[in-house]
Amino acid sequence: MNVVILNLLLLKATITSFSGLSSLPMVRHDLVVDRQWLNDRQLNAAVVVGQSSPGPFGLYIVAVGYFAAGLPGALAGWLALVTPAALVIPLLRYAARRAADPRIKCVLQAVIAASAGLTLSICVPLARDAITGPLPAVLIIVSTLLLALTRVETLLVILFAAAVSMLALLR
Amino acid sequence: MENQPLPKLRTLTGIFFRAGSLTFGGGNATTAALQRELVSTRGWLTDTDFALCYAVSRITPGTNLLAFCTAAGWRLRRGLGALAALLASSVPGAAIVVLLARGYEAWHTNPLVLTALHGALAAAVGIVLASSWLLLHPYLAATTWVRMSVITGMSFVLAGFLGFSPIQVLGLAALTGCIWRGTTRGTAR
Secondary structure, eight states: OOHHHHHHHHHHHHHTOSSGGGGHHHHIIIIIIISOSSOHHHHHHHHHHHHTSSSOGGGHHHHHHHHHHHHHHHHHHHHHHHGGGGGHHHHHHTHHHHHTOHHHHHHHHHHHHHHHHHHHHHHHHHHHHHOSSHHHHHHHHHHHHHHHHSOOOHHHHHHHHHHHHHHHHHO | OTTSOOOOHHHHHHHHHHHHHHOOSHHHHHHHHHHIIIIIISOOSOHHHHHHHHHHHHTSSSOHHHHHHHHHHHHHHHHHHHHHHHHHHHHHHHHHHHHHHHHHHHHTTSHHHHHHHHHHHHHHHHHHHHHHHHHHGGGOOTTTHHHHHHHHHHHHHHHHTSOOOHHHHHHHHHHHHHHOOOOOTTOOO
């Protein structure tokens, strides 16, 4: 596997998204579906790892790179993660003028709505992989509600789901 | 801000390092921690500076939090500040991610760990679902919800069932946003 291509694919995903996990559909399309450098289980695990770490949710890209190509892949993922941030400086300089344009606002809103739809679309294959019985299905519903409606920390939800699964096994 | 001495690069780096390595809960939690530190405690940024950095980071491609840290670093110490803030806020978390990923590879065949992972993977689906809602929710004002819901639904169908690539979907959405403008009142804070 060529790490430079991996970096470019991950960069394509990060630079065309507007929040941490909204790059996920592009990553899945390029690395799972097209090139099969990862499977859905590894992608899901990368999300868990990313969410279990401090800092931004987009860090899952580093785990994606690691699962695809080890430490060089993790470095490629990190570079893809931080590179788009440089764009903020020219945007900041012209922010007031650009942000006031209603047409730009409408386009940005539409892109955000599309990002939400894309994120929803990848839940179907991820859920297919995760739902191995009734308990994971319940955990998905509970996790979604907790994270969408309360301020509980993501890490606590992951630990809660893991603990419930282990308790169910030990019972 | 103009009358204040420049913050020391080492102190600035330390603040972003702490925020990047100790704050769980994603961008909003880390941004809140940085707001306390940079605006309330140290007074390095005014409320207006902070709001400008926050708003612009929301429309910057990529991870909003890293764009915010870069913007805040740039406002405080220009290029060096931006670089220091970006590295300090991303490197610790990335290192922890690599350690956790190695741990996953080493332990994911253990039956008990495997069971715990099944639970965590289910939670990951919940995280993705909730993140979609949290992304959309601030834009669902009375004047915009129809347009936002239609574009979200169309994107879901195009990508999930009709095989459109994410770039095609985003391009179509941008075009739709350009044509179907409606009103921008009620946009996210």
